[in-house]
Amino acid sequence: xxxxxxxxxxxxxxxxxxxxxxxxxxxxxxxxxxxxxxxxxxxxxxxxxxxxxxxxxxxxxxxxxxxxxxxxxxxxxxxxxxxxxxxxxxxxxxxxxxxxxxxxxxxxxxxxxxxxxxxxxxxxxxxxxxxxxxxxxxxxxxxxxxxxxxxxxxxxxxxxxxxxxxxxxxxxxxxxxxxxxxxxxxxxxxxxxxxxxxxxxxxxxxxxxxxxxxxxxxxxxxxxxxxxxxxxxxxxxxxxxxxxxxxxxxxxxxxxxxxxxxxxxxxxxxxxxxxxxxxxxxxxxxxxxxxxxxxxxxxxxxxxxxxxxxxxxxxxxxxxxxxxxxxxxxxxxxxxxxxxxxxxxxxxxxxxxxxxx
Amino acid sequence: xxxxxxxxxxxxxxxxxxxxxxxxxxxxxxxxxxxxxxxxxxxxxxxxxxxxxxxxxxxxxxxxxxxxxxxxxxxxxxxxxxxxxxxxxxxxxxxxxxxxxxxxxxxxxxxxxxxxxxxxxxxxxxxxxxxxxxxxxxxxxxxxxxxxxxxxxxxxxxxxxxxxxxxxxxxxxxxxxxxxxxxxxxxxxxxxxxxxxxxxxxxxxxxxxxxxxxxxxxxxxxxxxxxxxxxxxxxxxxxxxxxxxxxxxxxxxxxxxxxxxxxxxxxxxxxxxxxxxxxxxxxxxxxxxxxxxxxxxx
Numbered sequence: 064x065x066x067x068x069x070x071x072x073x074x075x076x077x078x079x080x081x082x083x084x085x086x087x088x089x090x091x092x093x094x095x096x097x098x099x100x101x102x103x104x105x106x107x108x109x110x111x112x113x114x115x116x117x118x119x120x121x122x123x124x125x126x127x128x129x130x131x132x133x134x135x136x137x138x139x140x141x142x143x144x145x146x147x148x149x150x151x152x153x154x155x156x157x158x159x160x161x162x163x164x165x166x167x168x169x170x171x172x173x174x175x176x177x178x179x180x181x182x183x184x185x186x187x188x189x190x191x192x193x194x195x196x197x198x199x200x201x202x203x204x205x206x207x208x209x210x211x212x213x214x215x216x217x218x219x220x221x222x223x224x225x226x227x228x229x230x231x232x233x234x235x236x237x238x239x240x241x242x243x244x245x246x247x248x249x250x251x252x253x254x255x256x257x258x259x260x261x262x263x264x265x266x267x268x269x270x271x272x273x274x275x276x277x278x279x280x281x282x283x284x285x286x287x288x289x290x291x292x293x294x295x296x297x298x299x300x301x302x303x304x305x306x307x308x309x310x311x312x313x314x315x316x317x318x319x320x321x322x323x324x325x326x327x328x329x330x331x332x333x334x335x336x337x338x339x340x341x342x343x344x345x346x347x348x349x350x351x352x353x354x355x356x357x358x359x360x361x362x363x364x365x366x367x368x369x370x371x372x373x374x375x376x377x378x379x380x381x382x383x384x385x386x387x388x389x390x391x392x393x394x395x396x397x398x399x400x401x402x403x404x405x406x407x408x409x410x411x412x413x414x415x416x417x418x419x420x
Numbered sequence: 421x422x423x424x425x426x427x428x429x430x431x432x433x434x435x436x437x438x439x440x441x442x443x444x445x446x447x448x449x450x451x452x453x454x455x456x457x458x459x460x461x462x463x464x465x466x467x468x469x470x471x472x473x474x475x476x477x478x479x480x481x482x483x484x485x486x487x488x489x490x491x492x493x494x495x496x497x498x499x500x501x502x503x504x505x506x507x508x509x510x511x512x513x514x515x516x517x518x519x520x521x522x523x524x525x526x527x528x529x530x531x532x533x534x535x536x537x538x539x540x541x542x543x544x545x546x547x548x549x550x551x552x553x554x555x556x557x558x559x560x561x562x563x564x565x566x567x568x569x570x571x572x573x574x575x576x577x578x579x580x581x582x583x584x585x586x587x588x589x590x591x592x593x594x595x596x597x598x599x600x601x602x603x604x605x606x607x608x609x610x611x612x613x614x615x616x617x618x619x620x621x622x623x624x625x626x627x628x629x630x631x632x633x634x635x636x637x638x639x640x641x642x643x644x645x646x647x648x649x650x651x652x653x654x655x656x657x658x659x660x661x662x663x664x665x666x667x668x669x670x671x672x673x674x675x676x677x678x679x680x681x682x683x684x685x686x687x688x689x690x691x692x693x694x695x696x697x698x699x700x701x702x703x704x705x706x707x708x709x710x711x712x713x714x715x716x717x718x
Binding site: 117118119138139140144145146148149150152153154155156165166169170213214217 | 616618619621622623624625626627628629630632636637640641
């Protein structure tokens, strides 16, 4: 393990032409051996950031270092990184073997060594016996593995992955997520993984950087990002969230639009306008306030609608002028609330994050 | 209800499907019929007539006689004079094809890599503009340029680089290159424009230098364009008649001119017919071979 950051971006900005700023003043450090995800909606600049690390684009301002080495305008073939492209970008006129061997051939590795390493890489991604096939003869999942082998065979210091699972169907995607994570631990190098799929980012990453409109909004572990989102955008983008506007009335206390005052996580001084973020799965529904422990917050409401998803029930509960979503896991003996029923919602104050932006 | 459904599926499948297939084939045949008839009457039958004439005999004045069928014309095909002309035509066509490829490829690449679609379309229109005027007229324009007091000749003499080019082999090359370059550029453009540039990026990412990426990825992927463009240039170059006739003069007799002379001044239709048939057969075989070898690696 090196103490140097595998990838270090400081004040990296990328502008296309006069008007378009794709990436704005990003500071970022990816540790050695870390699985780091850049997460955000399409057009947020995450792919541009990845391409700048790969050398396929050059930053307009700022610097990119890989293990302390300044990359500047060094071309992609001179960087110790390899990329798994979104559409795999497998060479259609070459066999699987030649695709995987390409990087080694280009860097002048001798023939016997190429044979050995290519076969090793093909085995690593469980494609033994497919070496002589053409990419066209492979399924999407198999093509994805070839793309992975083609990059890993070069033993890059950092592997860059641009939405590598985007084209796969759900079941395969979930299986590949776990496999990718296993492979990353096996090879022990840093992965920088670009995705718009929050669930993918949460399950695979050591840390996540959430991006929007060219800016890096928050960097943290999956737990930090999910449990303590820094902004409304982060809370909204990752998982489901109820947003309730309110005002801080006393330290740690927020009055919401319904007139109720609840305790929440906030350091804002009294008088500040905040938005309470409440995850639907952290709320509970009761017939009355009786029996709810005193340390929990409660809100009176009325069931507006019940939506059945199979694994969960979603309730839309009217609380004053707001509709609050509550998620209840499906299990035997579960009480079903019918529409129009007067209920009480309760939650732990720790579950209510007061956001200022 | 379920019984009915079962009943239906059994009835639908084999026979009705066959009938529908036949119906579809028949409809397709009728839509193709006009061009089919046109090609039969104005291409296949005349070709057959040419082939038949190659076995005809001649009167003393050279008039073709459709009697006394013989193989005389065919036995003259390998005459040294003809072989010399064929050889000259062949290397002229090969070199012209190579020149068109050499000049056309960078140009097509440049057009295909313009970012804006409007720019690309404009450039393509510019490539096609020469077709708006007659080929013969354009070739005569070259004659004026290459003639003794033509602009190009005067420039060559002023700089001491060349003299009069008209009625020389270089003049024929200039004319052929000018005439057939668009036929090379257009298929090349179509092939290069289709290339997925992320493949080139992938090559660069895998330690290929710019020229390695071109050699290993861009060039093989533009192969369909190279094959199509080469065929489109090579075939008419081999049979070129107008350009060598107008710009090459007597010194540059090529197959096309030679065949024309057999039907004209030499009054030897059977030999002209035999020669035409031979060239057609050779080109057909060469084209099929070229397409096959190209298609394998696509």
